[in-house]
Structure formats: structure tokens, C-alpha cells
Amino acid sequence: xxxxxxxxxxxxxxxxxxxxxxxxxxxxxxxxxxxxxxxxxxxxxxxxxxxxxxxxxxxxxxxxxxxxxxxxxxxxxxxxxxxxxxxxxxxxxxxxxxxxxxxxxxxxxxxxxxxxxxxxxxxxxxxxxxxxxxxxxxxxxxxxxxxxxxxxxxxxxxxxxxxxxxxxxxxxxxxxxxxxxxxxxxxxxxxxxxxxxxxxxxxxxxxxxxxxxxxxxxxxxxxxxxxxxxxxxxxxxxxxxxxxxxxxxxxxxxxxxxxxxxxxxxxxxxxxxxxxxxxxxxxxxxxxxxxxxxxxxxxxxxxxxxxxxxxxxxxxxxxxxxxxxxxxxxxxxxxxxxxxxxxxxxxxxxxxxxxxxxxxxxxxxxxxxxxxxxxxx
Ligand SMILES: *Cc1c(COP(=O)(O)O)cnc(C)c1O
Numbered sequence: 001x002x003x004x005x006x007x008x009x010x011x012x013x014x015x016x017x018x019x020x021x022x023x024x025x026x027x028x029x030x031x032x033x034x035x036x037x038x039x040x041x042x043x044x045x046x047x048x049x050x051x052x053x054x055x056x057x058x059x060x061x062x063x064x065x066x067x068x069x070x071x072x073x074x075x076x077x078x079x080x081x082x083x084x085x086x087x088x089x090x091x092x093x094x095x096x097x098x099x100x101x102x103x104x105x106x107x108x109x110x111x112x113x114x115x116x117x118x119x120x121x122x123x124x125x126x127x128x129x130x131x132x133x134x135x136x137x138x139x140x141x142x143x144x145x146x147x148x149x150x151x152x153x154x155x156x157x158x159x160x161x162x163x164x165x166x167x168x169x170x171x172x173x174x175x176x177x178x179x180x181x182x183x184x185x186x187x188x189x190x191x192x193x194x195x196x197x198x199x200x201x202x203x204x205x206x207x208x209x210x211x212x213x214x215x216x217x218x219x220x221x222x223x224x225x226x227x228x229x230x231x232x233x234x235x236x237x238x239x240x241x242x243x244x245x246x247x248x249x250x251x252x253x254x255x256x257x258x259x260x261x262x263x264x265x266x267x268x269x270x271x272x273x274x275x276x277x278x279x280x281x282x283x284x285x286x287x288x289x290x291x292x293x294x295x296x297x298x299x300x301x302x303x304x305x306x307x308x309x310x311x312x313x314x315x316x317x318x319x320x321x322x323x324x325x326x327x328x329x330x331x332x333x334x335x336x337x338x339x340x341x342x343x344x345x346x347x348x349x350x351x352x353x354x355x356x357x358x359x360x361x362x363x364x365x366x367x368x369x370x371x372x373x374x375x376x377x
Contacts (some may be wrong), residue, residue, distance in 0.1 A: 019244025060181025060194035
């Protein structure tokens with residue numbers, strides 16, 4: 001079985017000529033590392049997040065690690081997070097010397113189950129890293145009530161949530177730390193990159209040190225190093241891409257909404273009961289529709305399903321396999337059965353194509369392929 005239609009990937013960035021020439025300008029300027037474009041991108045992001053301080057980095061991963069360091073988290077501390085995320089979310093905890101503590105997810109939202117967090121809190125718990133999965137926000141009232149009650153820092157892994165809102169307020173415009181990724185698959189991208197929304201200028205200064213060898217400068221030749229930093233700064237090349245993307249964020253997210261709505265309409269009201277597959281939460285007020293997920297019924301082998309879709313010219317992703325079942329985490333004592341919902345979802349979830357330059361015809365093509373495979377299964 002093969003398709004004569006063009007290959008449809010699960011995601012693809014949108015790039016315009018204006019952005020390409022802005023990047024070319026940077027290349028011609030002689031200043032390629034962090035410079036005026038980084039400053040401008042940080043200013044625009046800060047305005048976007050209601051005036052809170054924002055600093056950019058070369059990945060969404062290091063933004064979370066730096067937030068943990070600013071919060072003073074390390075050896076002997078525990079950080080609560082979700083097993084259903086890109087492995088970066090938990091790796092950064094280990095990277096600081098702290099211990100990751102997983103809490104299972106909610107079966108519908110696929111976000112960390114806030115009702116189960118309190119049982120995981122110990123005297124050593126210092127922070128929570130929740131993920132707004134696919135851009136569907138966690139219950140922010142509930143999350144921050146817990147954080148306040150136990151005096152915990154929150155590092156929101158908002159890698160997927162730029163443009164998402166909670167009760168009308170943008171994710172990142174309120175709360176504690178919010179970390180965003182501009183990796184090429186996200187709603188806006190810089191190739192690789194990320195940004196951290198911070199609480200005050202003091203934290204922002206510390207973030208600048210952690211991103212560049214701990215260096216602070218004064219005057220023409222004044223330099224000191226008083227904390228151990230790394231090399232995490234964003235280039236002006238990347239920032240120029242980010243400026244072009246940020247301009248179009250609302251347009252991109254609006255298109256994602258339209259396509260996601262079309263997925264629901266095309267699957268139809270009977271799809272779940274007829275096939276046993278699970279559709280995502282149909283949230284069209286708060287989510288930025290970073291991804292559109294389908295949880296396959298247990299009878300379907302995901303790898304076979306992905307291969308059959310590939311044969312029809314459609315690329316799928318899977319986001320994510322449960323983190324605690326990776327070897328690195330098993331070696332730290334995690335085993336099968338500890339977080340059954342994340343494990344089931346991790347085994348059966350697929351990501352359907354969804355990106356701004358897709359058409360409603362593409363959506364219909366995906367839906368009829370899915371239906372034909374699930375009904376003959
Ligand atoms: C993309 C992503 C990250 C990592 O971001 P990078 O920019 O690739 O380092 C972390 N968490 C989640 C939920 C992500 O989607």
C-alpha cells in the first residue's frame with residue numbers, strides 16, 4: 001500500500017521571506033552572537049508576558065535548569081514533576097543534583113494530576129515542575145494553592161504553551177517561573193532556543209550569569225565571576241528568526257485552532273465509542289493547540305499503526321513515552337506499574353499532523369486514514 005499524495009509530516013515550521021532576509025542581515029552585520037536582536041526579542045517577549053522580566057537561552061531545557069539553580073535547588077532536594085513529558089523535564093532535576101519525584105497524570109488532560117501531588121510532598125520537597133501538555137494549561141488556581149500552602153517554587157514547563165491562557169490571562173504573564181521552548185517543533189521557534197519568564201530584576205541578573213559562565217561586567221575592562229555558569233546564550237541569528245515568528249504567533253495559533261476544530265468535526269461524535277480511541281480535551285478557549293493527540297485502543301500496536309499511516313504518506317509522532325521507564329530512571333528505582341496512566345498513555349499515544357500551513361483537506365485525509373485503519377483492526 002502506498003500513497004501518491006505528498007508526504008504529510010506531523011509538524012513543520014512556517015518560514016517567511018521577511019524572516020529569511022532578517023537572518024541574512026544578521027549574517028552580513030558582523031555581529032552573530034547575542035546582540036541587538038536578542039535584546040529586542042527579550043523586550044518584545046517581556047511586553048507579551050505583561051512586562052515581567054524575560055531572558056532568552058539556547059534551549060528550553062537549560063531555561064528550566066537555570067530556573068532550578070536560581071531557586072537554589074540542588075543536592076538533597078526533591079522536585080515533583082510528571083512522567084508524561086519530554087525527558088528534559090526530569091533530566092534537569094537530576095542535573096542540579098536534586099531528586100525527581102513523579103506524580104501520575106490525569107487520564108483526560110494528560111497533565112500532572114494535581115489531586116495526587118500533596119501525597120508526594122515531603123519535608124525535602126522544594127519545587128514542582130508541571131507541564132502544560134500540548135498547550136492545555138494545568139489548573140493554575142489549584143497548582144498555586146498547593147505551592148503556596150507548602151511554600152514550593154513552581155517552574156512551569158510551558159515549552160508547548162506559548163499563547164495559551166488561563167481564565168483570560170496568558171500562561172507566563174503570572175505565577176512563578178515559566179519556561180518556554182523555541183525548538184523547531186514548537187508554535188514559534190528559533191531553530192533551537194528558549195526563554196524564561198522571571199519574577200524580578202534580581203533573578204534576571206542571576207539568569208544572565210548562569211547563561212554565560214557566571215560573568216558580570218563593569219566599565220570597559222571590569223569583570224568578575226562569582227557563580228558557576230555555563231554557555232547557554234542565544235545567538236542573534238536565532239533571535240532574528242524568533243522576532244519574525246513572534247509577529248505571527250497569533251496567526252499561527254488561530255490556524256491551529258481552526259485545524260483542531262476541523263479534526264473534531266471530521267472524527268465526529270461517534271468516533272470514540274466506535275473505535276475505543278480517545279480524542280484530546282476539546283478546549284478552544286485556553287489551549288494553543290500545540291499538538292493533536294490520539295490515544296489508540298489497547299488492541300492496536302502503535303508501531304504497526306504508525307507504519308500503516310506512513311504507508312499512506314502520513315507521518316505521526318508519539319509524545320511521550322513515560323520518563324520513569326527509561327533505563328536512566330529505572331536505575332534510580334523506578335519500575336513498571338508505578339504510574340499506570342502515564343504508562344498506558346505513553347504506550348498508546350500518537351501525535352497527528354497539525355501545523356499552520358496544513359489545510360482542512362489534509363485534516364480530512366488524516367482522519368479517513370485513521371478511521372480506515374482503526375475500523376479494519
Ligand atoms: C520541547 C520541550 C522541552 C525541551 O525544550 P528544548 O528547547 O528542546 O530544550 C521540554 N519540555 C517539553 C514539554 C517540551 O515540549
